[in-house]
Amino acid sequence: MNGPEHIAIGAASTGLVLYGMSAAGAPIGWTTALAAVASVGLGSLAPDIDHPRAIIGYRLPGGILSIGLILLFLPVLLRVSSSSGGMFAGVFVQVQAMMGAWPAWGGILVAIAVILFLVSAGVTGSFGHRGPVHTFAVGGVATVVAVIVCAVLGIAPWYGLLFGFGWVMHLLADATTHDGLPSLLWPAVWPDSAGGTRAFGFLYIPLVLFGLTGWFFLTGTLSASTASPASVVVATPGLVLGTPNSGLALEHLRETAPSVAKSLFSAGMPVVAARGSYTAYTWQYIHRSGPSSVVVKTVTVTLDSLGRMVSLDQP
Numbered sequence: 001m002n003g004p005e006h007i008a009i010g011a012a013s014t015g016l017v018l019y020g021m022s023a024a025g026a027p028i029g030w031t032t033a034l035a036a037v038a039s040v041g042l043g044s045l046a047p048d049i050d051h052p053r054a055i056i057g058y059r060l061p062g063g064i065l066s067i068g069l070i071l072l073f074l075p076v077l078l079r080v081s082s083s084s085g086g087m088f089a090g091v092f093v094q095v096q097a098m099m100g101a102w103p104a105w106g107g108i109l110v111a112i113a114v115i116l117f118l119v120s121a122g123v124t125g126s127f128g129h130r131g132p133v134h135t136f137a138v139g140g141v142a143t144v145v146a147v148i149v150c151a152v153l154g155i156a157p158w159y160g161l162l163f164g165f166g167w168v169m170h171l172l173a174d175a176t177t178h179d180g181l182p183s184l185l186w187p188a189v190w191p192d193s194a195g196g197t198r199a200f201g202f203l204y205i206p207l208v209l210f211g212l213t214g215w216f217f218l219t220g221t222l223s224a225s226t227a228s229p230a231s232v233v234v235a236t237p238g239l240v241l242g243t244p245n246s247g248l249a250l251e252h253l254r255e256t257a258p259s260v261a262k263s264l265f266s267a268g269m270p271v272v273a274a275r276g277s278y279t280a281y282t283w284q285y286i287h288r289s290g291p292s293s294v295v296v297k298t299v300t301v302t303l304d305s306l307g308r309m310v311s312l313d314q315p
C-alpha cells in the first residue's frame, strides 16, 4: 500500500475522531479539522520510514528541504539584487519586514528534513521494510514521543495522539495486503503465520466508513464555524485583547446561561468594547425560535475591572 492510499485512509477515518470530539462538546472548526488531518496524515505515513523510497523518508523531506533552502537564501538573493537597483530594489523594500523570520524558519525546516533523511536511512539500514517499525509496540512508543514533542512545542497533546491514530490505521491497512504484517503484535506474537493479524487488519474498513460518516455529520458544524462573522474588535487603550478577559467573560456566560453559551458561533472571538470602566463582550448565537426556524441573536456579558459580571444582556 502506498503513501497516498495511507493518507486517504487516515484522512477519512479522522472524521470518526473529530465527530466524537464534537459530540463531546469540543469546538471543532476548519483549523482544528485541518490540523487533525495533518497529524493523522503524518502518522499514516510515518511507519514507512523503514522504506528507502517512501514519502516520509524521501519525498516529504525533499520538499521540506527545498522550502527551507528557499527561505534561507531568498532574502540574501533579494538583498544582493536590490543593491544593484532596478525592479528588485522595490520588491526588497516591500517584503523586507516580512522576511525577518524567514531564515530562522528556513533553518528549522532544513534541520527537520536532515533529521528525517537520517532517521529513514538509519531505520532502513538497520531493520528493513515492515520490520519492528510496523508493530503496535513501536507505534505506541512513537505516539508517546509525539505527545511529548507537542507538549514541548506548546501544541495541544491530542495532536500527538492523532499521530498515533494515523500510525495504527497504517498498520491495520498494511496487515490486509498480500504480504500481511505477521510482526504486528511483536513482541507478544512473532511471527504470526496463521494470518490472524490479516483478518484483524480488515478493521480499517469499518473505521474508514465510520470516519466518512463522521465527516458527513461534521460538515454542518464546520460550515457554521466558517460562516461566523469576523469579530469586530473595538480597540480600547489599556485593554489587552485575547487575554483571559474574554475567557473569563465566557466562563460567566457558561455559568449564567449555559444553553446560550453552547450555541455560540465562535466562543473565542467576542466583540470587545469598553463601557466606561467596564468591558462588554458580545457574541452571536443561534436561537431556535420554532420547530424548523432559527434566528441569530446576540448576547453581551459586561465585566467590571476586577472581572466580576455586571450584567448579561440578550436584546
Ligand SMILES: [Zn+2]
Pocket: 047, 048, 134, 170, 174
Ligand atoms: Zn507500511
